[in-house]
Amino acid sequence: MIRFRFPLSWLMLPLLAGLSFIAVGEPLDGAAQALQLIGYIGADYPSTVAGGQVVDAGEYQEQLEFLDVLQGLIVALPAQAGRAELEQGVAELRQAVTQRRPGEEVSSAARQLGARLADLYQVSLTPLLTPDPERGAPLYAQHCSVCHGDSGLGDGPAGIGLEPPPANLRDAARLDRLSLYDLYNTLGLGIEGTDMPAFADQLDDRQRWDLAVYIAGFTAASAQGQAPFAMSELAGRTPAEIAAAGGDVAAFRAQRAHPVLEQRGPQQLIGYTRETLERSLQAYRDGDREQAYDLSVGAYLEGFELVESALDNLDAVQRKTTERALMAYRQALQDGAGVAQAAQALELAKVELDKSAALLADGAMDGSLSFFASLLILLREGLEAILVLAAILAFLRNTGQQQAVRSVHIGWGLALLAGVATWAVAAYVIDVSGAQRELLEGITALFASVVLLWVGVWMHDRRHAAAWQDYIKSSLVGGGGRFGFAVLAFFSVYRELFEVILFYETLWLQAGPAGHGAVLAGAAAALVLLLGLAWVILRGSRKLPLATFFGINAVLLCVLSVVFAGHGVAALQEAGVLGTRPVAFFEFDWLGIHADAWSLAAQGLALAGIALLYGRSLLGERRRLAEQA
Numbered sequence: 001m002i003r004f005r006f007p008l009s010w011l012m013l014p015l016l017a018g019l020s021f022i023a024v025g026e027p028l029d030g031a032a033q034a035l036q037l038i039g040y041i042g043a044d045y046p047s048t049v050a051g052g053q054v055v056d057a058g059e060y061q062e063q064l065e066f067l068d069v070l071q072g073l074i075v076a077l078p079a080q081a082g083r084a085e086l087e088q089g090v091a092e093l094r095q096a097v098t099q100r101r102p103g104e105e106v107s108s109a110a111r112q113l114g115a116r117l118a119d120l121y122q123v124s125l126t127p128l129l130t131p132d133p134e135r136g137a138p139l140y141a142q143h144c145s146v147c148h149g150d151s152g153l154g155d156g157p158a159g160i161g162l163e164p165p166p167a168n169l170r171d172a173a174r175l176d177r178l179s180l181y182d183l184y185n186t187l188g189l190g191i192e193g194t195d196m197p198a199f200a201d202q203l204d205d206r207q208r209w210d211l212a213v214y215i216a217g218f219t220a221a222s223a224q225g226q227a228p229f230a231m232s233e234l235a236g237r238t239p240a241e242i243a244a245a246g247g248d249v250a251a252f253r254a255q256r257a258h259p260v261l262e263q264r265g266p267q268q269l270i271g272y273t274r275e276t277l278e279r280s281l282q283a284y285r286d287g288d289r290e291q292a293y294d295l296s297v298g299a300y301l302e303g304f305e306l307v308e309s310a311l312d313n314l315d316a317v318q319r320k321t322t323e324r325a326l327m328a329y330r331q332a333l334q335d336g337a338g339v340a341q342a343a344q345a346l347e348l349a350k351v352e353l354d355k356s357a358a359l360l361a362d363g364a365m366d367g368s369l370s371f372f373a374s375l376l377i378l379l380r381e382g383l384e385a386i387l388v389l390a391a392i393l394a395f396l397r398n399t400g401q402q403q404a405v406r407s408v409h410i411g412w413g414l415a416l417l418a419g420v421a422t423w424a425v426a427a428y429v430i431d432v433s434g435a436q437r438e439l440l441e442g443i444t445a446l447f448a449s450v451v452l453l454w455v456g457v458w459m460h461d462r463r464h465a466a467a468w469q470d471y472i473k474s475s476l477v478g479g480g481g482r483f484g485f486a487v488l489a490f491f492s493v494y495r496e497l498f499e500v501i502l503f504y505e506t507l508w509l510q511a512g513p514a515g516h517g518a519v520l521a522g523a524a525a526a527l528v529l530l531l532g533l534a535w536v537i538l539r540g541s542r543k544l545p546l547a548t549f550f551g552i553n554a555v556l557l558c559v560l561s562v563v564f565a566g567h568g569v570a571a572l573q574e575a576g577v578l579g580t581r582p583v584a585f586f587e588f589d590w591l592g593i594h595a596d597a598w599s600l601a602a603q604g605l606a607l608a609g610i611a612l613l614y615g616r617s618l619l620g621e622r623r624r625l626a627e628q629a
Contacts, residue, residue, distance in 0.1 A: 043182070077121065135206075139211045140214050180235045272303040273326075566603045
C-alpha cells in the first residue's frame with residue numbers, strides 16, 4: 001500500500017499543468033502535497049549518495065525531478081510574505097542535492113523546510129485524537145496486507161510483479177527518516193503513477209492516523225520507564241531527528257507506535273473537550289459527518305470523561321447534566337440534524353462545560369467532602385458486587401455446598417488480582433483508551449446481567465422442588481456448576497474494581513496531601529458498611545424458611561440483572577458504540593436507570609426475560625401440582 005519509491009512516470013505532469021487550479025480551489029491540498037514530497041526527499045535522498053558520489057543514478061535523478069515538482073507546488077500556493085522564503089528554501093535544497101551533500105544534511109534541511117511550510121500555511125501535523133494501533137491493526141489487514149504482507153515485509157500476494165515493489169515497512173533506516181505525519185499524509189494522498197492509492201475517500205483522518213501508528217510499530221520495540229514525548233513531537237518529528245539531537249530513539253519509536261494520552265489538569269481537559277467539539281462542528285459544516293462524530297466521541301472520552309470522577313465528588317448533578325449535553329450534541333450529529341441545530345446543541349454543551357470548569361477551578365477538596373466522596377465511591381461501586389456475592393454465598397452455605405463456596409471465593413479473589421493487574425498494565429505498560437475502558441465495562445456488565453438472570457430464575461425454579469438437593473449434588477456441585485458460580489463472582493467484582501481504582505486515583509489527587517487521611521477513612525468506613533451488609537444477608541438467611549430464602553435471593557439477583565443491563569448499555573453509549581435516544585423519564589444511577597430509550601429498552605428486555613422465564617416456571621409448577629393431585 002505505501003510505496004517509498006517514486007517512478008519517473010508520475011512526475012510527467014498534468015500535475016504541474018493543473019497546479020494553479022489546485023492551489024486556488026484547495027490550497028491546503030497543495031501544501032499537503034508539498035509536505036509529502038519534502039518528506040520523501042528527506043527519506044529517500046540519503047540512500048542515493050555516499051561520500052559525495054552517486055550510488056543510485058535512477059533514484060538520484062528522481063530526487064532532482066521531485067525538486068522541480070516541489071518548486072511548482074510552492075509557487076502555486078496562495079501568495080503571502082513567507083512564500084518567497086519557501087521558494088528560496090527549495091532552491092537551497094536543490095543546490096545541496098546537486099552538490100551531493102551528505103544525506104543527513106539534506107534530510108535535516110528538508111525537515112526544516114517542511115516545518116516552515118506547515119507553519120506558514122497552518123497545516124496541522126498533529127492528530128486531534130490520540131491514535132490507537134489497536135484500531136489500526138484491522139485497517140492494515142483490510143487495506144495494506146494484500147500488498148505489504150501480514151508482517152509488513154512487502155511480500156503480500158498482490159505485490160508480486162509490481163514496479164516499484166511494495167515497500168518493506170520493517171526497513172528501520174527508511175522508517176526512521178519518516179514522521180508519523182508523513183505516513184498519514186501518504187495514506188491520504190497516495191502516490192501518483194504507482195499502485196499506492198489515495199485512501200482519503202475510504203479512511204477518515206482518525207483511521208489514517210491509527211494506521212500510521214500501527215505501521216510505525218513495525219520498527220519499534222518496547223521501552224519502559226521513559227518520560228513521554230508530546231504528541232506534537234511524535235507526529236511531526238522523525239527518529240533520525242531525535243537521534244541527531246541526542247534523544248532516546250528507542251523510547252521515541254516505542255511511543256510513536258503506542259501514543260499515550262498526555263497528562264493534563266481538569267481545566268486543560270475541559271479546554272480540550274471544548275476545542276475538539278468546535279472542530280467537530282466545523283467538520284460537520286464541511287460535510288464530513290463521520291469525522292465530526294468521531295471527534296465528538298473523542299472529545300468526551302479523551303477530555304470530559306477524565307474529569308467526571310473529580311466532578312462527581314463536587315456536584316454529581318452537574319456532572320450528569322454536562323454528560324447529557326455532550327451526548328445530545330453527539331446524537332444530533334448521528335441523526336443528521338441541520339448545522340444550525342447541531343450548533344445550538346454544541347452551545348448548550350459548552351455552557352455546561354463552563355459550569356463544570358468553574359466547579360473544578362478551586363482545586364483541593366476539604367476534609368469532610370473528601371471523606372464522604374471516598375465513602376460514596378466504594379459504596380456506589382461495591383454495593384452491587386457485595387449483594388451478588390453475599391446472596392450466592394448464603395445460598396451455597398444454606399444448602400451445604402462447601403466446594404462451590406470455595407469456587408466463589410476463588411472467583412472474586414481472581415477478580416481482585418485481575419482488576420489490579422488491568423489497572424497496572426493500563427497505567428504503566430500500555431495506554432487503555434477511554435473507549436476501550438467503557439467497552440470493557442459495557443460488555444462485562446451485559447454478560448453479568450445474563451448470568452444473574454439465569455441464576456435468579458434457576459433459584460426460583462428450585463424453591464419448591466422436593467428433589468432440589470439431589471439436583472444440586474448431581475448438577476450444580478459438579479465442575480460445571482462450580483465454574484459457573486466462580487465466573488459470576490469474577491465478573492460481578494471485576495466490572496467494578498477497575499473503575500473504583502480510577503475513581504480513587506482522581507480523588508487522591510483532588511484531595512491533596514492534607515485530605516489523604518480523610519480519603520482512607522472514607523474508604524475504610526465504606527468497606528465496614530459493605531461487610532456489615534454481607535454479614536446481615538448471611539446471618540439473616542439462616543433464619544428464613546428455605547422456600548422464602550430462595551424466593552428473596554431470586555428476586556434480588558433478577559433485580560441486579562436489570563441494573564447491570566442499564567449500566568452496560570450506558571457504557572457502550574459512552575464508548576460511541578451505541579447512539580443515544582433521550583426520553584422523558586426519571587434517572588437513578590444506582591439502579592442503572594437512565595432517561596434513554598436504548599438503556600431502558602435493555603432493561604425492559606431483561607424484565608421481559610424474567611417474566612417469560614418465571615411464567616414458564618409457574619406453569620411447570622402448576623403441572624407438577626396437578627400431577628400430584
